[in-house]
Amino acid sequence: MNMENQIDLEKLQSKAENAFDIWGKFAIATNMHLGDHLGLYKAMRDAGPVTSESLSDKTGYHERWVREWLRGQAAAGLITYHGDGSFEMGPEEAMVLADEENPASVIGAFQFVPMVGALVNKIPTSFKTGIGHSYDSLGSDCAAMVERLLGPWYRASLVEEALPKIDGLVDKLEAGAKCVDIGCGAAVAMVTMAQAFPKSEFHGYDNSQHAFIRARANIQAAGVTNVFLHDSDEETIPTDHSYDFATALDCLHDMSHPELAVAAAREALKPDGVFFVIDIDGKESFEENLADNPLAPMSYAVSLLCCMSSSACVADGGAHGTLALPEGAMRKMVTGGGFQTFKRVDGLEHPFNAYYEARP
Ligand SMILES: C[S@@+](CC[C@H](N)C(=O)[O-])C[C@H]1O[C@@H](n2cnc3c(N)ncnc32)[C@H](O)[C@@H]1O
Numbered sequence: 545m546n547m548e549n550q551i552d553l554e555k556l557q558s559k560a561e562n563a564f565d566i567w568g569k570f571a572i573a574t575n576m577h578l579g580d581h582l583g584l585y586k587a588m589r590d591a592g593p594v595t596s597e598s599l600s601d602k603t604g605y606h607e608r609w610v611r612e613w614l615r616g617q618a619a620a621g622l623i624t625y626h627g628d629g630s631f632e633m634g635p636e637e638a639m640v641l642a643d644e645e646n647p648a649s650v651i652g653a654f655q656f657v658p659m660v661g662a663l664v665n666k667i668p669t670s671f672k673t674g675i676g677h678s679y680d681s682l683g684s685d686c687a688a689m690v691e692r693l694l695g696p697w698y699r700a701s702l703v704e705e706a707l708p709k710i711d712g713l714v715d716k717l718e719a720g721a722k723c724v725d726i727g728c729g730a731a732v733a734m735v736t737m738a739q740a741f742p743k744s745e746f747h748g749y750d751n752s753q754h755a756f757i758r759a760r761a762n763i764q765a766a767g768v769t770n771v772f773l774h775d776s777d778e779e780t781i782p783t784d785h786s787y788d789f790a791t792a793l794d795c796l797h798d799m800s801h802p803e804l805a806v807a808a809a810r811e812a813l814k815p816d817g818v819f820f821v822i823d824i825d826g827k828e829s830f831e832e833n834l835a836d837n838p839l840a841p842m843s844y845a846v847s848l849l850c851c852m853s854s855s856a857c858v859a860d861g862g863a864h865g866t867l868a869l870p871e872g873a874m875r876k877m878v879t880g881g882g883f884q885t886f887k888r889v890d891g892l893e894h895p896f897n898a899y900y901e902a903r904p
């Protein structure tokens with residue numbers, strides 16, 4: 545059979561272009577990580593037009609390497625070229641690339657690059673064994689990436705926009721509430737709440753030592769004394785129904801047994817307590833994600849490297865992953881875990897997350 549006669553040449557070309565485009569984006573992503581890691585983006589922020597010579601002088605880096613980096617950044621549409629040998633990072637570009645206080649910041653996500661570099665040789669074994677890699681085993685770059693990617697939203701929106709949408713919660717937090725954050729990571733959410741509600745206490749549970757190093761630094765830098773960290777491999781969450789507020793922020797789909805985390809939240813909460821969950825806003829099926837979720841390609845790829853891998857890090861793990869807990873599956877798991885009500889919290893903007901509240 546002559547295969548060549550059956551090949552659609554237009555389709556072939558578009559498939560090859562797609563693959564080549566993805567390869568190019570991977571190379572650009574690596575250059576973006578370098579811009580972050582080397583401080584080139586921060587050096588361009590608020591600097592007005594720069595040339596490769598002036599940026600080289602400012603940073604101490606070799607002019608030829610700075611020039612090639614600048615040209616690549618402009619060609620990728622990340623910064624602006626003025627046509628006279630000068631490049632500029634405008635205010636919108638700076639919000640995305642060089643200002644981590646801004647909720648539009650995305651640059652922290654590029655710490656993925658060194659994480660993947662260290663991980664890529666371990667993954668083939670997972671294809672054979674089925675066993676993935678915990679967050680902690682992905683090292684300090686992973687903990688840093690998670691904090692830098694998710695932290696800007698907590699700082700900008702958690703207290704100001706999200707918590708007031710949950711009936712009665714802010715009054716309780718102001719008066720002094722007992723709160724538990726399951727899968728707390730670097731504790732940015734807890735520190736933000738602890739600063740806003742000094743009479744409340746916040747207990748964070750996680751099993752990543754890399755995240756705890758960052759959490760301790762964040763707690764110390766903020767000077768808060770009402771945040772407490774607990775290693776969930778050593779301490780279980782109290783089941784005495786003494787907590788007013790439980791959170792599971794961007795972590796249930798990463799867990800080997802998220803149903804146990806839901807049950808722990810239920811057992812920790814008072815009868816009038818509330819459980820606030822943030823998780824990925826996926827579609828209900830793979831087919832719907834394929835048809836109607838522009839973030840599906842990124843989500844499945846990240847899942848394999850990180851979220852599903854974490855959820856599969858023990859032999860009996862659920863191997864959930866980035867798009868495994870859309871609203872329907874989350875509702876089933878949370879109500880199955882003993883919560884009487886479950887609803888989506890509307891009116892909060894996020895590029896990839898959904899928000900839910902559940903009550904015992
Ligand atoms: C994507 S991070 C989110 C961290 C934090 N909630 C935030 O929003 O910044 C997921 C977190 O879940 C934690 N995690 C995953 N599996 C866990 C488990 N079995 N027990 C405790 N923590 C777990 C990871 O260590 C990681 O810190």
